[in-house]
Amino acid sequence: MWRSTGRALVLPRSIRQNFSPNPTPAVVTSSPPSPSKFLNRIYPTFRSSRFFFSATECSPGEDEASHRAENSVKNPDFFSQEVGFSSVELGESNALSKAFGDGADEDEVGEGDRLNSMLELSIDGDALVGAEEVAEEAAAEVPEVNLDQLERVLSILQSTLPQEIGSSLDSLQELQLSEEFVVRVFQDAHVSGENLVSFFIWAIRKEKAAKSSRALDILVRTISACDDASQLEAYMLWDLIKELGKIEGIVNTDMLNELISIFWKLGKAKAGLEVFNKFDEFGCTPDGYTFYFTIEALGKKSMIDTAWSVCEKMLNSGGLPDVEKIGKIITFFCKGKKAKEAHLVYLLAKENNILPGRDALSFLIGGLCRNDESVLLALELLEDCPQESLKYENKTFSLVVKSLARIKDVQAAKSLLLRMVVSGPPPGNAAFNYVITGLCKEGDVEDAITLTKVMESRGLRPDVYTYSVIMSGFAKAGLMDEAFKVFIEAKKKHKILSPVIYHILIRGYCKLEEYEKTLECLKDMKEHTIQPNADEYSKLIKTLCLKAVDWRTAEKLSEEMKESGFYLRGETSSLIAAVKMLEEEITAVE
Template sequence: MWRSKARQWLLRIPTPKCSPLQYQVPPGTLIASRMPSNRPLPTFTCLQNPRLLSASPSFNSRDLDDSDVGIVGNAVNADDSRESEASPVNLDGEMDESGSFGEKGQVLQEFGDSSLGFDDDKVMSEAADVDSLSSLWEESVSADDSSGVFGSQEASDGVVDEIHEVDDEQVESVLSLLQSTLVEPLEASLNKMELSLSEDFAVRVIETPSISGENLVGFFKWAWRNCRSVRTARVVELLVLAVSDVPELGKREGYMLWDLVKEIGAEKGIVKTEILNQLISMFWKMGKAKAGLEVFDKFADFGCVPNSDSYYYTIEALGKRSMFDTAWTVCEKMISSGRLPDREKIGRIIAFFCKGKKGKEAHSMYSAAKEKEICPQRSWLDSLVCSLTKNDETVSLAFELLDDYAKGSLKYANKSFADVVKGLCRIGDVKEAKKLVLRMVESGPPPGNAVFNFVITALSKGGEMEDAIALMKVMEGRGLRPDVYTYTVVMSGYAKGGMMDEACKIFSEARKRHSKLSPATYHVLTRGYCKMEEFEKATDCLKEMKKDGVQPNTDEYNKMIQSLCLKALDWRTAEQLLEETKESGVPLKGITRSLIAAVKELEVEIQSAENNIEA
């Protein structure tokens, strides 16, 4: 609509009498009107505002479409014969040999063609002063539209932006300087070159490899002070990328770059989020966690908003120095903002907190990802469950996470389920542990011996022997043979309750299933008999142990001898055991030997006292 209004007003501008040579219309800039070919060519005279016709010097007929009807210009003076006798030109500003237009263009016709649909009298009566055209533009055309169609304000005023061509020789001179060993200060050398700086010039230099980070920063600082066109976010971002990619970047160069960015940040809009992210990543690779955190804390000062990479790079930088508590404060901000990284990066964050024994924090990160419908990976669950089960307070969270395992991945989750069973038994929730084992039996993952042993041990220690035996039968029903440890813990449960006959039955069953038992299995029986003060049976167990090819250890002899001396005052049997240890080379504690001698002397004193009484 605004185009049609503009065209109408352009046609309504009155034509004063003046010389046809006062204004010349540049060839190739007129818009052709589709008019009958039998009409004479129009006469162009005394254009009121000719620069409107030449806003685009590269205009040609190929830019036209069917909607571009009419001629941009003033009404023509029909009495002026000099222009009407002018030689015909084609739309490229050249004449045909035949004196007519070439095939590229449309034939230009008079402005007064009736096909335009204007009444000449009406047009002349409504003609306004030239200033009315500008008011129409203000009402009908927005600044953005007008600049796109009529050209920028500077172009319409005859001012054309200066185009800086990069001087290749000057670029090569600067590169040669930056890649060499400097004899004098860099700034002084650059000042002597009298360079024609521009944004493209700076980009060419910065993107050239094999320049030290210090020289890149030095060149940019000098260019920043001497050329305003260099002060763009594009150049700064390229500089940060170039310096951070310098092989074996040193601490000094990294901090020089950061100091420069802080100085540049005084001008709003120059430092962008991507630039700060690259700086954090650079400090992360350099192992400078505190510097990375300082960059992160400057986002608000630069008017930037952290994105998911901002948080991730900062957490990784802090993780490199095991700053787990500080990293969690950054992670909390990330969760609150809702800007989470991709799955792979979330997995690394979870693994990082699990490594730092921050299972609860890792679980919060996991829950935030789940709320964002980011599908969890099995590795996340494995790490989380392992970490959570190590802390008594978070075992229940690990138990809940077992429901998040996909059915197809259960066969790979044996360790996670086993960790939860072990954790439940450790905190005394044996009932839930037993339920979990039965759930594993029913729907997977299939429990192994270790899982059964965790629960059987807990049940035996709690004196729930019937449940322990029942679970051991479930174990056997699944084709698993109870190992020596299983039999030992059940025997221990019976011996602890003084049920030595039941303990012996389990012991006999264990001997049938396993050719060789452990010293701990015999130790359960000897300790049980000593507790019942059946020392003869206890010593028989030691003999049976040696007969089965299992050598009693130092602890076994020490405890047996101490029981004989302190409870039975049987220093003779204790002395025999002492001789056995000497023959087998089993070392005993000095206090054990002294105990035998003390009991022996005590018996002599008692007998002497009794004899004196009788006398």
């Protein structure tokens, strides 16, 4: 299976040893750490790579050796991070990159070319022996972890208070501390974050090699992965990072992001902001997730203005998180009454082809509609609503129609309404009423009537409010005959009318001094079991007294008021008496 004529694939010795019976190693090496949930979302999961794939699986330790050998070629700093070789020993990284380019000179390639040739897959002989040797070399350089010492350290961490860990660990004789040993403790301890931080502080004081970026990174991610991390653990970890941050290259962006995330979960906004402000000092560059976690932490304490200052830095840097988090940032600022600022976030996200979901977009449009000066921005955003989801956006579109009518841009509201009629989402009664009201206020009643016909053609029935708005438009223009026609039509379509409709007629007829029609409207109200209110009685009585000088009718209406449980104000009652006395004086003079 593995050989053909004149060609052979030679398995690395580290893989072939898997077939030897009963391997019993005295010590083990640490496996690669499992990334936290946060890193899983951002970066590829750590994977152990094999040189070959076959039906026979490789043991974890041997597979890791192959992984290290392969990564030594892909990443020139791999050995510096994983094994302990420096970039000087392996050659500069840019020189190593040239080694994999076309037509690179052997003199330019140097050590990088040696690694490349050792790992090169060949089918013409036994060239894979080079890869085998490199795998063995990488495995040999990984510090061994003494299992007995590891168990003793774990036992102390699991049974000792944080303040006593140092003295207890000092009692261990000939403890072989290394980066790999510290990492293995973090992976296997299953103790509180306080104990882990206390152990790490002790370890870096005892052994310089333990003071590594990798060990600190795993410590941070281990504590971050705990849903019940305490404030004390978070602040202990922060103090440790501030101390190690003085050493160049130990603290990185991922660690600080995880720490901000911890403070966010704990509701410690100011602490999260402090971490954010330390990025430059540690030589780290904030990314989209840095900004997101900081904004969320500040949002928990309603520190809207401070969160916006962080968001401005995000916009200036161009670094954005994923689409889900962009949507949350937009929603957060809209709730904080900063819709225009949220709109800037949306524009940058759109420019980077990160389009927030339908809910975030609808929320942003709603936020923009609250302020008169940003309604037109909301109108523009309707163009970004996906065509396939328009059927769910009736409420959003209707809100923009209402807002346009509110700022007296009735023609824009009408155009949007007609667009909804043609291409969706289908408008309901509310959208029509907003535009009809706006048109009537502008005196364009004929257009309003036309829209009612459009409503009916779409299976919608104009409601009482629609009719009352149109009647009000005619009444304001003094066209009471047209208003009465609409009233008659409303009575045909609706068995129950609102007092508002009658109020519009009464006021309109009083304005024209058509008192008989006013009284007929009052009578019609009672026949339809609609009780006139005190205000309508009072206005009608005043009009009859001042303009018609008809104190008799006014007096009858005052009696009706009393029967209905209303009481006439003293000034109105005095007015009736004054008009009556005036008439008597005129009669006496005559």
